[in-house]
Amino acid sequence: xxESRDDDDNDLLAxxxxxxxxxxxxxxxxxxxxxxxxVDKTLAGRTPPAMNTDDRALLEVATVIRAASGNVELAxxxxxxxxxxxxxxxxxxxxxxxxxxxxxxxxAIRGTNFRRWAPWSVAGASMLVAAAAVVLWxxxxxxxxxxxxxxxxxxxxxxxxxxxxxxxxxxxxxxxGDAASRIDAIFADRLDGYRELRFGRAP
Amino acid sequence: MAxxxxxxxxxxxxxxxxxxAQAGNLDAMRPLLDRYAQPLYGTVILPRLGDxxxxxxxxxxxxxxxxxxxxxxxxRGKSIYPWLRQIAINKVYDVHRQSKRSRRLADAMAQExxxxxxxxxxxxxxxxxxxxxxxxxxxIDETLDQLAxxxxxxxxxxxxxxxxxEVCARRLNVTIGTFDVLLFRAVRAFRKQFGDDDA
Numbered sequence: 001x002x003e004s005r006d007d008d009d010n011d012l013l014a015x016x017x018x019x020x021x022x023x024x025x026x027x028x029x030x031x032x033x034x035x036x037x038x039v040d041k042t043l044a045g046r047t048p049p050a051m052n053t054d055d056r057a058l059l060e061v062a063t064v065i066r067a068a069s070g071n072v073e074l075a076x077x078x079x080x081x082x083x084x085x086x087x088x089x090x091x092x093x094x095x096x097x098x099x100x101x102x103x104x105x106x107x108a109i110r111g112t113n114f115r116r117w118a119p120w121s122v123a124g125a126s127m128l129v130a131a132a133a134v135v136l137w138x139x140x141x142x143x144x145x146x147x148x149x150x151x152x153x154x155x156x157x158x159x160x161x162x163x164x165x166x167x168x169x170x171x172x173x174x175x176x177g178d179a180a181s182r183i184d185a186i187f188a189d190r191l192d193g194y195r196e197l198r199f200g201r202a203p
Numbered sequence: 204m205a206x207x208x209x210x211x212x213x214x215x216x217x218x219x220x221x222x223x224a225q226a227g228n229l230d231a232m233r234p235l236l237d238r239y240a241q242p243l244y245g246t247v248i249l250p251r252l253g254d255x256x257x258x259x260x261x262x263x264x265x266x267x268x269x270x271x272x273x274x275x276x277x278x279r280g281k282s283i284y285p286w287l288r289q290i291a292i293n294k295v296y297d298v299h300r301q302s303k304r305s306r307r308l309a310d311a312m313a314q315e316x317x318x319x320x321x322x323x324x325x326x327x328x329x330x331x332x333x334x335x336x337x338x339x340x341x342x343i344d345e346t347l348d349q350l351a352x353x354x355x356x357x358x359x360x361x362x363x364x365x366x367x368x369e370v371c372a373r374r375l376n377v378t379i380g381t382f383d384v385l386l387f388r389a390v391r392a393f394r395k396q397f398g399d400d401d402a
Contacts, residue, residue, distance in 0.1 A: 017392040020353040024384045032387035033380065036368060043365055047255060058387075060253025061394040062362050067249040068339035069363045074244045074259070082259060083236045086266030091229060 012054045035059075162193055214282065221283055224273045232273065236266045239284055242332040243291050250339050251295045261298060265291040284328030288335075346397045354389035361386050 012031075018024070024032065038059055041047060043066075051059070066072050074082075164186050171182070223231035243265060249258040268290050269283075276286055347355045353375065360371040372382035 012391070013394070017388050017395060020351050020385060020388065028387070029380060029384060032383040035387050035390075036383040039361065039386070040368070042255075049256070056254075058390045058394060061390050061397065063253040063255065064250050064397075065343055065358060065362045065393070066365075067245060067253075068336075068343045070245065070336060070340075071363070071365060072245060072249055072255070074241055074262075078259070079237065079240045079244075082263045083233060083240060083266060086236065086263045087229065087233065087270060089263070089267040090270035 013057060159193065159197055162189060164189070214280075217282060218278055221273065221276065221278055224270075225276070229270055229273075232270050235283060236269070239287050239328065240266065242284070242328075243287060246332050246335045246339060247288050247291045248295055251292070252298065257298055261291065261294045265294050268294070282328035285331060288331065342397075346393055349396050350389065350392050353385055354392050357382065357385040357389040358393060362390075 018028075035055060035058060038048065038051065038055060039062055042059060042063065047059070063072065167185055167189050168182050175181075217235065220231045220235050224235075240262060244258060244262050248261050248265070249255065252258045252261065265287065269287055272290075276283065347358060350358075356375060357371065360366050360374055361368070366374070368379050368382060371386075372379045375382060375385065377385065
């Protein structure tokens with residue numbers, strides 16, 4: 001719709017209407033064409049949501065004429081949607097079941113109350129649990145600090161560690177591949193230490 | 204006027220549905236709303252508003268109010284339609300009060316539908332809707348009769364017969380551009396006449 005209008009067009013609704021044979025101005029032609037397109041869209045069921053006040057007023061008149069002539073029907077699907085919306089709006093629930101009776105309504109009302117109080121119930125219960133936890137923590141006896149670990153009895157060094165260096169000594173190049181004999185020697189030494197600890201002491 | 208047996212059956216069914224709704228079964232309202240949604244929209248609401256979106260909102264609010272207040276409705280052996288119609292008219296005036304726009308459309312269409320339908324006539328809903336439809340059309344025709352012949356023809360061809368612009372232009376022996384101007388002026392003239400008569 002053109003935004004710029006000449007003086008004749010500014011008082012569109014209040015001004016006099018020219019006679020049918022009066023020559024239209026360019027602005028009136030443009031406005032008339034735009035209005036004709038609005039009517040086209042409205043007849044096709046696609047009325048634009050936004051338009052200027054004057055055009056809306058004229059389009060309302062056109063719709064009144066059409067409605068009074070019985071040309072405007074509310075399509076069945078749209079009618080169903082409006083009816084269901086109205087029922088929801090009235091009852092305040094999502095939908096009435098197909099077997100809706102008084103029980104449905106009561107359920108709906110209960111549901112409404114439940115939805116109203118549920119957040120407060122959850123919040124209240126959470127606060128009670130938190131308060132109980134704080135009270136229990138404050139009233140719980142403080143645990144004594146753990147007893148110090150007793151010092152390990154002193155053992156001779158050969159019972160705490162048995163270095164293998166002295167046992168194996170430097171490994172000659174030609175005996176480098178004979179690891180098994182060295183492992184056997186170390187194992188036998190550790191076994192000696194075990195026997196000495198296990199059987200060499202008085203019970 | 205003698206009662207039509209078919210209408211009597213419809214009225215008995217309507218009474219049963221109303222009583223069920225008043226007893227708490229609001230689903231019983233659904234067939235009633237479905238039966239009267241179109242007459243309310245087409246003959247009561249839209250001719251007083253002229254805007255389809257607003258008319259749909261008013262229809263929805265009307266039906267919701269009817270469901271909410273069905274308990275207050277008193278069955279007097281006549282259809283529920285006049286009660287629904289009155290709710291719809293009140294809602295239309297609420298819209299005009301809020302928007303202060305096109306009030307005279309509602310006023311122009313405001314005529315009392317004769318309420319003295321015979322008590323024994325069960326077809327009161329249909330009767331009232333038909334009367335209102337005729338009355339609306341008469342108001343339009345009266346206004347059209349006061350317009351210049353070419354304006355009246357432009358409105359009849361485009362808005363009542365809903366012929367395409369090209370066809371309308373051919374019928375009037377003018378170009379499409381000239382027809383657009385004619386229709387534009389015709390609607391302006393109609394609005395002026397419609398409002399002036401009833402303001």
